[in-house]
Amino acid sequence: MNGRGIFISFEGIDGAGKSTHIEALAQAFRDRGRIVTCTREPGGTPLAEALRTLALEQAMDPLTEALLMFAARRDHLAQVIEPALARGEVLVCDRFTDATFAYQGGGRGFDVQVLEQLERWVQARADGAVRQPDLTLLFELAPEVAAERLAGARVPDRFESQPLDFFQRVARGYARRAEADPARFARIDASQPREAVWAAVRAAVAAKGFW
Numbered sequence: 001m002n003g004r005g006i007f008i009s010f011e012g013i014d015g016a017g018k019s020t021h022i023e024a025l026a027q028a029f030r031d032r033g034r035i036v037t038c039t040r041e042p043g044g045t046p047l048a049e050a051l052r053t054l055a056l057e058q059a060m061d062p063l064t065e066a067l068l069m070f071a072a073r074r075d076h077l078a079q080v081i082e083p084a085l086a087r088g089e090v091l092v093c094d095r096f097t098d099a100t101f102a103y104q105g106g107g108r109g110f111d112v113q114v115l116e117q118l119e120r121w122v123q124a125r126a127d128g129a130v131r132q133p134d135l136t137l138l139f140e141l142a143p144e145v146a147a148e149r150l151a152g153a154r155v156p157d158r159f160e161s162q163p164l165d166f167f168q169r170v171a172r173g174y175a176r177r178a179e180a181d182p183a184r185f186a187r188i189d190a191s192q193p194r195e196a197v198w199a200a201v202r203a204a205v206a207a208k209g210f211w
């Protein structure tokens, strides 16, 4: 059963606990009869996954890194996100543009005005509006705690191996985005036990009237 298209993004620093809940949220929508696409950024199409590998493994200057993120996003929007929303499906995405503002803008210190221009170009919809998620679940957790959770959990990539102060800047970048658009964001205290975090995710989705 399809309804109106719903676009939900998961955001937060590495190790905040996003991946732990994404599939459960997708399943909860499926249990309510919805068709769900679970996807991620950078990635989600063959081209964008190739760009992801480059961005996560190769050293590059900050503008190149930002352009790769937006190039991957453009392909993902055109091939996957916009078609799924047009079909009235639910699209759950592990990170979207807020991650670029947090990691490239906050973490790397890249010019946020340039990112805003890229955002307007890359996310332009056919009707001229700028595509944004309908709901962004922002998992907030102290970088020290996230680093402890990640220690030993997986091999760190080029971002995960950054020092704590990088993630403090990333977290501030996310907070600025949330403050600028509070209606879109649900800020979730990710320091709670898994069950309490899951309850907060469900409550945020319910508060939007999505089920």
Ligand SMILES: Nc1ncnc2c1ncn2[C@@H]1O[C@H](COP(=O)(O)OP(=O)(O)O)[C@@H](O)[C@H]1O
Pocket (backbone or CB within 6 Å): 012, 013, 014, 015, 016, 017, 018, 019, 020, 021, 149, 150, 153, 190, 191, 192, 193, 194, 195, 197
């Ligand atoms: N609420 C929680 N309390 C303690 N550990 C958690 C919690 N949520 C997730 N974890 C663990 O923390 C680690 C990082 O979680 P993950 O979901 O992969 O984070 P992310 O996708 O945000 O990088 C994993 O080992 C996961 O099992």
Ligand SMILES: Cc1cn([C@H]2C[C@H](O)[C@@H](COP(=O)(O)OP(=O)(O)O)O2)c(=O)[nH]c1=O
Pocket (backbone or CB within 6 Å): 014, 019, 040, 041, 042, 056, 069, 094, 095, 096, 097, 099, 100, 101, 103, 104, 157, 159, 160
């Ligand atoms: C979408 C996006 C991700 N990133 C970074 C954040 C993450 O460290 C990394 C990959 O995200 P993620 O999929 O969360 O990594 P993992 O599969 O290891 O959990 O890319 C950016 O720097 N900018 C962006 O625009």
